[in-house]
Amino acid sequence: MKHTIVMTGASRGIGRVAAESILRRSPDTHLLVVARGSSGAQLAAELGAGGHTVSPVSADLASLATVRSAADEIRDRLERGDVPPLRGFVGNAGIQYVNALTEAPDGFEATFAVNVLANHLFVRLLQDRFVAPARIVITASDTHFGDFKHNMGMVPGPAWKSPDVLVRTGAFPKPDTQAAGRTAYSTSKLAAIYLVHEYARRLPAGIDAVAYNPGFVPGTGLTRDAGPVSRFAMRRVMPALALTPFATGRGVAGRCLADVVLGTTEAPTGSYVDRGRVDRSSQESYDPRREGELWEAVERFTSVYAAGAAPASRN
Secondary structure, eight states: EEEEEEEESSHHHHHHHHHHHHHHHHTTEEEEEEEEEEHHHHHHHHTTTTTEEEEEEOOOOTOOOHHHHHHHHHHHHHTTTTSOEEEEEEOOOOOOOOOSSOTTTTBBBBBHHHIIIHHHHHHHOOOOOOEEEEEEEEOGGGGGOOOOOHTTTTTTTOOEEEEEEHSSSTSSSSSTTTHHHHHHHHHHHHHHHHHHHHHHSSOOEEEEEEEEEEOTTTTTTTTTTTTTTHHHHHIIGGGGGGGGGTTTOOHHHHHHHHHHTTTTTTOOOTTTETTTEEEEEEOOGGGGHHHHHHHHHHHHHHHSTTTTOOOOOOO
16 A cells, blocks of 8 residues: 655665665555755655655754645645555655754754654654554664764763753753764664653554664764864774674665564554664663653653644553
């Protein structure tokens, strides 16, 4: 049956591999790729080569105003019947900055805006347009464990604080340093898992929410804002780690993401999928009090942009 999947972060890295795999394995998919400016049209043309159905939707994920516009466009196209029923949302886009001082256009700390708020706003604005069975997949990260086993000491673990602190710049010590930027990243990924748990509780039956961990994937664009030495290491040196158990190649990670999106990897709502299997996320990531607090906060942060969104009650 023809259906629509909305996807962010499809232009490079694991997202590009996943998008190509989804289209190849599920030819009835109409893929709506969310990208900035004119880059979306080129991406759609490249992914659509060979007869696949791909359309661009313009948004800068750091700007919640443009996320709202993108969601409105998607809703309008669904209502007009220009695209088939909505069966999936893939929040794969993510960013890691070299500090914790970068401010998004709406005044929020940029890591939190892109990695948490943009996904949440898409989910809330599209939730009443999903047709069951549907699946929401949010790309997480094993950096949220905060231990050497999961990040080889390259990224500090999360440092949870009140969401009202996390959403603003300067939330972590020495906020002008790369360590602070990486802490903001791991903390945002912990927040993403908290929200997946809340989606599982609040969204209607038949709309599943799953967190996907690709593992450490060298050679992606995640560190594109890092210095030249770090970028060189990630592009040229770190990919060799994909040949070891410490890292995952882009091809493997992307195909595993496609498996989760298409349901080939069976995962009940609220699950954490570590590459190809359901697993437990960190002990810290199971905290109903924090989850409820975060839900209330992100609802407030996005309220001006989500006006008119359908309510999501906690079961």
